Amino acid sequence: xxxxxKYVFFDLIRSRWSIIYFLFYFITGLVLLYLGHDVSxxxxxxxxxxxxxxxxxxxxxxxxxxxxxxxxxxxxLAQPIPRRRIFFGMYLGISLSLSLSLLTGMMLPFVxxxxxxxxxxxxxxxxxxxxxxxTFIFTAISFYIAxxxxxxxxxxxxxxxxxxxxxxxxxxxxxxxxxxxxEYPLEKFSxxxxxxxxxDLSRILIMLQLDISALMGYTGAVFSKFFGNSSGMFLSxxxxxLWTALPVALILKxxxxxxx
Amino acid sequence: xxxKYIKTTLILFxxxxxxxxxxxxxxxxxxxxxxxxxxxxxxxxxTIQVASGTYLEHDIIVDKPLVIIGIDxxxxxxxxxxxxxxxxxxxxxxSGFQIQNVGFSFTKDWAGIKLDRVDYCTIENNRLIDTYFGxxxxxxxxxxxxxxxxxxxxxxxxNSGNGIHLWYCEDILxxxxxxxxxxxxxxxxxxxxxxxxxxxxxxxxxxxxxxxxSNHDDYIGNTFKNNGTGVAVMFxxxxxxxxxxxIDNWGTSxxxxxxxxxxxxxxxxxxxxxxxxxxxxxxxxxxxxxxxNFISNGWAMNIFGSCMDNEIAFxNFISNxxxxxxxxxxxxxxxxxxxxxxxxxxxxxxDGIGDxxxxxxxxxxxxxSKVPESIILLRSFFIDMINIAEKVAPVLTPQSLLDDRxxxxxxxxx
Numbered sequence: 053x054x055x056x057x058k059y060v061f062f063d064l065i066r067s068r069w070s071i072i073y074f075l076f077y078f079i080t081g082l083v084l085l086y087l088g089h090d091v092s093x094x095x096x097x098x099x100x101x102x103x104x105x106x107x108x109x110x111x112x113x114x115x116x117x118x119x120x121x122x123x124x125x126x127x128x129l130a131q132p133i134p135r136r137r138i139f140f141g142m143y144l145g146i147s148l149s150l151s152l153s154l155l156t157g158m159m160l161p162f163v164x165x166x167x168x169x170x171x172x173x174x175x176x177x178x179x180x181x182x183x184x185x186x187t188f189i190f191t192a193i194s195f196y197i198a199x200x201x202x203x204x205x206x207x208x209x210x211x212x213x214x215x216x217x218x219x220x221x222x223x224x225x226x227x228x229x230x231x232x233x234x235e236y237p238l239e240k241f242s243x244x245x246x247x248x249x250x251x252d253l254s255r256i257l258i259m260l261q262l263d264i265s266a267l268m269g270y271t272g273a274v275f276s277k278f279f280g281n282s283s284g285m286f287l288s289x290x291x292x293x294l295w296t297a298l299p300v301a302l303i304l305k306x307x308x309x310x311x312x
Numbered sequence: 313x314x315x316k317y318i319k320t321t322l323i324l325f326x327x328x329x330x331x332x333x334x335x336x337x338x339x340x341x342x343x344x345x346x347x348x349x350x351x352x353x354x355x356x357x358x359t360i361q362v363a364s365g366t367y368l369e370h371d372i373i374v375d376k377p378l379v380i381i382g383i384d385x386x387x388x389x390x391x392x393x394x395x396x397x398x399x400x401x402x403x404x405x406x407s408g409f410q411i412q413n414v415g416f417s418f419t420k421d422w423a424g425i426k427l428d429r430v431d432y433c434t435i436e437n438n439r440l441i442d443t444y445f446g447x448x449x450x451x452x453x454x455x456x457x458x459x460x461x462x463x464x465x466x467x468x469x470x471n472s473g474n475g476i477h478l479w480y481c482e483d484i485l486x487x488x489x490x491x492x493x494x495x496x497x498x499x500x501x502x503x504x505x506x507x508x509x510x511x512x513x514x515x516x517x518x519x520x521x522x523x524x525x526s527n528h529d530d531y532i533g534n535t536f537k538n539n540g541t542g543v544a545v546m547f548x549x550x551x552x553x554x555x556x557x558x559i560d561n562w563g564t565s566x567x568x569x570x571x572x573x574x575x576x577x578x579x580x581x582x583x584x585x586x587x588x589x590x591x592x593x594x595x596x597x598x599x600x601x602x603x604x605n606f607i608s609n610g611w612a613m614n615i616f617g618s619c620m621d622n623e624i625a626f627x628n629f630i631s632n633x634x635x636x637x638x639x640x641x642x643x644x645x646x647x648x649x650x651x652x653x654x655x656x657x658x659x660x661x662x663d664g665i666g667d668x669x670x671x672x673x674x675x676x677x678x679x680x681s682k683v684p685e686s687i688i689l690l691r692s693f694f695i696d697m698i699n700i701a702e703k704v705a706p707v708l709t710p711q712s713l714l715d716d717r718x719x720x721x722x723x724x725x726x
Contacts, residue, residue, distance in 0.1 A: 090631070092631070093631070096691065099691070100691070100693070100696070103693075104693060219693055220693055220694050220697070221694075222694075223689055223692045223693070223694035223695065224694045226689060227679070227686060227689055227694065227695075230683050230685055230686045230689075231679075231682070231683055231686075234682065234683045238683070238685040239685060241685075242685050242686075242688045243688075246688055252688075252689075252692065255691060255692060256688060259690055259691055263610070263633050263690060263691075267610070267687065267690075272610075272684075272687045273563070273564045275687070275688055
């Protein structure tokens with residue numbers, strides 16, 4: 053596994069796309085910080101970009117990488133290597149290289165600007181952490197989708213659809229449900245719904261750092277009580293970890309049975 | 313000046329001299345003489361100087377015009393038995409004391425210093441600690457309450473008193489006091505023509521300053537920090553609110569400034585920072601809200617549909633999660649010449665005023681006012697999208713609620 057991980061990781065990290073991905077975050081971060089001069093606004097803008105882009109890039113890379121390395125996989129499968137190692141190694145290689153681009157690209161502008169040590173450190177750390185989680189989650193999901201679908205076009209379509217659902221449609225349905233059941237107490241219901249979508253969960257974790265005064269009003273206090281204390285924080289990250297583990301387990305299960 | 317005037321002056325001088333001489337000076341030292349005894353033997357208009365030390369006294373009734381001065385802040389300790397100073401005469405000056413440990417009662421409003429139906433008094437430079445009510449003015453006129461420090465130990469609304477409590481008063485000056493740990497910092501009920509200047513009201517359970525049925529009053533230059541609600545103005549007319557700071561008033565149904573049934577006031581030059589809701593207005597009419605700074609609040613303004621003919625102009629709205637929310641689809645107030653940091657319009661003729669109007673009510677803030685739980689979707693892409701859609705073609709948000717002269721640059725108020 054380490055060998056396969058190494059090959060995939062270095063293959064990707066040297067590719068043009070990783071560098072472009074890195075440069076994108078790096079330049080966006082620099083521009084937001086040095087033109088806006090408002091760290092919390094920069095973090096909000098970066099959050100909006102990150103939560104759309106990391107899942108999308110994770111999805112595209114996961115699908116593309118699997119289909120492109122079809123022959124490589126078949127070659128490896130002919131060798132006496134456990135399947136688990138091959139697929140897990142590939143998955144880790146993609147996720148790690150994407151995370152590295154994300155981490156360095158996003159962190160460096162803030163390091164230059166000197167944010168670390170200020171009161172925005174916590175929100176930045178959570179932003180980075182949830183960005184990495186989202187990369188791992190969506191790469192795994194798309195990798196699994198590619199594994200299931202032999203047809204490239206179909207695999208690609210399904211993966212994009214999942215991304216679209218998580219990013220946009222889910223929140224729309226969420227809002228509709230809230231409006232429909234507005235006569236009922238909805239606090240617990242909305243906490244559960246937000247735990248079921250990793251993008252929503254990450255957004256709430258950052259929002260709690262930035263929009264505390266808005267959250268303190270009305271029922272917001274209930275949410276900040278839940279997500280704000282250490283057990284809520286633990287539960288949120290546990291949910292994110294579960295979101296990563298689940299598709300990975302599916303990959304391992306599918307790959308061990310798949311007929312190539 | 314003729315010789316006649318000098319003569320008259322001299323005669324007046326000698327006629328009144330005995331009175332000045334009798335306006336004597338009494339000194340009270342701890343252990344040898346109680347303050348109550350000193351008041352008993354004093355003549356009207358005498359001065360009583362109280363030396364530093366601790367006096368275990370309560371129910372001290374000042375029933376003649378006296379000047380009572382504490383030297384080096386003597387302590388009067390009520391030992392939680394009853395109230396301490398009761399001023400029942402006009403023209404009393406009371407200053408330089410530390411009053412502590414007033415008794416607690418559910419039926420009586422016991423206070424550190426109570427003024428009962430008197431005029432022309434001055435309460436100055438005192439420190440009040442754990443006095444159920446701090447300074448209590450009942451049917452008082454033309455009086456000054458200045459530079460006092462009040463530290464309460466209030467834990468809940470039910471069994472706590474107000475810092476400075478005024479009931480049926482007129483022409484009172486409240487200046488430079490520091491009030492904390494009470495139910496309401498300053499409480500006004502049926503108070504006319506009074507001024508509240510440069511006070512600091514901090515950490516009170518309910519309101520920093522509370523107006524009920526009080527008209528023609530001003531509060532200027534005060535700081536209201538970390539109270540349940542900064543200031544509540546209810547059922548009051550012609551109130552001038554200027555240059556105050558409303559900071560960190562956080563919590564569910566807590567506001568920087570709560571306006572309820574108030575008419576014809578002026579609100580200008582204030583700073584609202586980090587409040588859950590900076591201004592909440594219900595039944596508020598003909599108020600001019602100008603030249604204020606709204607910074608980092610959850611909601612800068614929550615204007616109910618019951619508000620009419622208010623003017624909101626020349627304010628700065630900076631880093632607020634929501635600029636404005638309302639529960640009505642109609643608008644009866646005028647918004648113009650404000651700076652909104654969320655404004656994304658352009659200024660082609662470069663006159664400093666945006667060419668497209670700004671709509672401060674976002675669809676999402678409208679949704680939240682209907683379903684509060686939906687705050688959990690704040691800053692989600694879906695919400696951003698419907699906000700943009702609503703901005704382009706308003707359906708649910710009040711169509712006429714817009715600032716048609718939004719400023720391109722922040723207004724500077726120093």
